[in-house]
Amino acid sequence: MPKVLIVGAGQSGLQLALTLREHGYDITLMSARTPDEIRRSRVMSTQCMFGDALEIERKHGLNLWEDKAVRVEGLGVSIAGPDSSRVLDWVGKLDEYAQSVDQRVKMAGWLELLEKRGGKVITHGVTTADLDRFTAMYDLVIVAAGKGELVQLFDRNPDRSPYTRPQRVLSLAYAHGAPPRPEHPEFRAVRFNVIPEVGELFVIPGHTLSGNCEIFFFEGLPGGPLDCWDDRPGSQEQFDRMRGLMQKYLPWEYERARDATLTDPLAALAGGYTPTVRHPVGELPSGGKVLGMADVVVANDPITGQGSNNAAKCAEVYLNCILERGDQPYDQEWMNATFERYWDHAQHVTNWTNAMLAPPPEHIMKILGTAQENDTVARRFANGFSDPSDFQHWLMDPAKTEAYLAEVS
Secondary structure: EEEEEEEEEEEEHHHHHHHHOOOEEEEEEOOOHHHHHOOOOOOOOOOEOOHHHHHHHHHHOOOOOOOOOOEEEEEEEEOOOOOOOOOEEEEEEEEEEEEEEEEHHHHHHHHHHHHHOOOEEEOOOOOOOHHHHHOOOOEEEEOEEEEEEEEEHOOOHHHHHOOOOOOEEEEEEEEOOOOOOOOOOOOOOOEEEOOOOEEEEEEEEEEEEEEEEEEEEEEOOOOOOOOOOOOOHHHHHHHHHHHHHHHHHHHHHHHOOOEEEEEOOEEEEEEOOOOOOOOOEEEEEOOOOOEEOOOHHHEEEEHHOOOOHHHHHHHHHHHHHHHHHOOOOOOHHHHHHHHHHHHHHHHHHHHHHHHHHHOOHHHHHHHHHHHHOHHHHHHHHOOOOOOOOHHHOOOOOHHHHHHHHHHHO
16 A cells, blocks of 8 residues: 655644545654643634535544534624624524534544554654655655645745735634523524624634633734734733723623633634645655645635635545555646645635635625525525535625525515
8 A cells, every 4th residue: 555644633634644544545644742732732723614524524433522512503694883883693504513623622632543543643843854855755745734844845826825914813712601692592603793994703612622612713904903912912811802802892792701711721822824825746855746735735814714624625635536546656747636626626715715805895795784684695605614615606706696686585
């Protein structure tokens, strides 16, 4: 069987390693941290995996927390007025429930599962010089570590990357103790709150080290009032500051967060990054080639909540391409073709995400307004988070929007 090295222990790298082991591949995965170190670390992300991505995990027996994690059955949108009133509010039900599992829980568990299934796990940071040696030792080397120096092996693709700087300043906190939502106490939903010309707040029901929780996640316009983390406050101070912002701009969310407590001392994070699409093949000084995957080559802003979903779908595409390749060499032509198969899906996510980062045009506002009165529109918008390719047919083009709204009116 071919020998495959995967560098990076996130959603995409671990999922690919585990699924290749199903087929008997000789898999080595390199992780910068042990499972226990991951569990003891700071939160790494927000995430909410929707129906299509969760089904991939189920198919491979990787849904280890499905019975523990809270089920997310809807997606709601609110818009704040200039006086902090709620000028728009609706929720659309999901056809299949979503779930959010803290990466500290999932990646630690999957690392342990990979070893149980016969994969080799090496705990060590990897440099470009290391990779140069590894390309001669393995039939295929895949880089799935979306941060650090290895990302620089993959050149930015300017034709697919309209931005050259971060479009949002990000801050998040995991908390226990938020009461049920008064709008829909009978089910849980991701809530997407828009503060015009300021930013957004997402509230995501999730599962963390200490059980189910709420994830409060601000996306702020650079230079605006949500861009206030340069002093790198401690976790508690950051959460207190986030609640102060909720009280000012989104008082209905503040009421739920007011008495909540952080899930653990490392349950807050702040930062930002530039949305970028990169060329998928990295060349090393020796001439060896490595293939990038998921966030390494398609890094979207998290405003559409697609990071873990994209990673799962990328890993599934790469798995199928590797299985189809058989004993043939994994040359550069194959690497590029493999990425393009993933891009067939990822392009829709990138186009939609980049559109959501811009001020909403009139036709988008019309959709959001209609959804408040029309459940068919609300449900279609909500379910687009599971299959973003649907948005090209009705949301991304003003003429298609008008035709669709006329059809469902």
